[in-house]
Amino acid sequence: MKPLPRGFYSRDTLTVAKDLLGKYLVRRLSAGNIEAMIVEVEAYKGSDDPASHAYKGPTPRNQVMFGKPGFSYVYFTYGKHYCLNVTTEREGVPGAVLVRAIEIIGGVELAFQNRKANSLVNLSNGPGKLTEALNITKIHNELDLTKGDELIIRHPDINKSHTITASRRIGIKAGNKRFWRFYIKNNRFVSRL
């Protein structure tokens, strides 16, 4: 179980976002591990991105985006949902990648225990859904993903080739013209086409 190194994250946010597709997200629980492939992401930057939390500068909530790369950024929204991000760019430069959808490969039973769903696809094909399936809440904010603790991102065992599609980001009003959402083409876990 070798987590991706810090250097993977300390690059341009758009590059990291695309590179995260096909990587494995591992959630370690006392009952076992849940392993999932990242199939859909969105990139968020700083002062040049009006859709980003970091657009207007650091606040208590978004300060993680300004910190070191390779950390988790979990925030609560719409009174119900948590969203999982990974911080990017070098320290002091805001940037994060929102994980929008995953394909759960291992520990499926554990995921179903965390979240009731009528199918495997419905378990994790959305940002609020996958955090519930992996039991990720605000206490998992600002975890070091390179340390090999509760939350890890690693290379897949077998490198499958995939085609990346870019599109507009979802659920935002500002910065809508940018194609900063990336997903694996033809993957049925992608939240929207």
Place this chain on the structure above:
DNA sequence: GAGAAGATCTCCT
């Protein structure tokens, strides 16, 4: 201290 908006999901029609 109040008010508004939000990187969404579910249920209902």
Place this chain on the structure above:
DNA sequence: GGAGATCTTCTCA
């Protein structure tokens, strides 16, 4: 396809 749920966070006074 559309509205309601529901509460944290930020902004402004």
